[in-house]
Amino acid sequence: MGKNLIITIGRQYGSGGAEIGKKLGKKLGLDVYDKEILKMTSDESGIRESYFHLADERAGNRLLYKIVQSLIPENSAPSLGSDLVSADNLFRFQSSVIRRLAQEESCIIIGRCADYVLAGTENLVRVFIYSDMEARIERIKAKGYYADEEVPKNIRRMDRERRDYHRYYTGKDWEALDNYDLIINSAKIGVDGCVECIVDYLKTRGLIGR
Numbered sequence: 001m002g003k004n005l006i007i008t009i010g011r012q013y014g015s016g017g018a019e020i021g022k023k024l025g026k027k028l029g030l031d032v033y034d035k036e037i038l039k040m041t042s043d044e045s046g047i048r049e050s051y052f053h054l055a056d057e058r059a060g061n062r063l064l065y066k067i068v069q070s071l072i073p074e075n076s077a078p079s080l081g082s083d084l085v086s087a088d089n090l091f092r093f094q095s096s097v098i099r100r101l102a103q104e105e106s107c108i109i110i111g112r113c114a115d116y117v118l119a120g121t122e123n124l125v126r127v128f129i130y131s132d133m134e135a136r137i138e139r140i141k142a143k144g145y146y147a148d149e150e151v152p153k154n155i156r157r158m159d160r161e162r163r164d165y166h167r168y169y170t171g172k173d174w175e176a177l178d179n180y181d182l183i184i185n186s187a188k189i190g191v192d193g194c195v196e197c198i199v200d201y202l203k204t205r206g207l208i209g210r
Helices: 017-028 046-056 059-071 087-104 133-143 148-170 186-204
Strands: 006-011 031-033 107-110 124-130 182-185
Touching: 006 017, 017 031, 017 107, 017 186, 031 059, 059 087, 087 107, 124 186, 133 148, 133 186, 182 186
Parallel strands: 006 107, 006 124, 031 107, 124 182
Antiparallel strands: none
């Protein structure tokens, strides 16, 4: 194939998108980089502290650690001095990491506007996972993050935060159809069904073998 296969996964909160991405990674033998790994915190120590913990992550993240380490401010920055831990600079830093990952290997990237950051990349497949509200409520309830009666409100809040984040950095509507190549309702076919659907799509496009 020559070029790396890059799959980005955008997802509504509670749709199971992160789980789908991880299962897809196992099935295809690809490293999966989720928002928790790529999110550089903007606390006092900012990027500097964030990259240290990557050294202790699973073996599949050695490439990520190497890339992040090469981008720390004293090396080659997309930093702007005192602006180092501003939200805008952290986004630029994350975007640099995402682009380097895509250059180095085939992989799956969850969230972080990766569909926008990598726009125009050859063999890029942009997936969006959504779900019926009832199914999302049940999924989040099962995780025990919030009191049951607080779940719907928090789902709406998280969706709003993702929508606002995407619009701020990309100027585009997070849920607009033309941002994605494949859009799936996980409530209808479940996590495993979504994985199979994505695999079938990749086969149909000739991006993986049948």
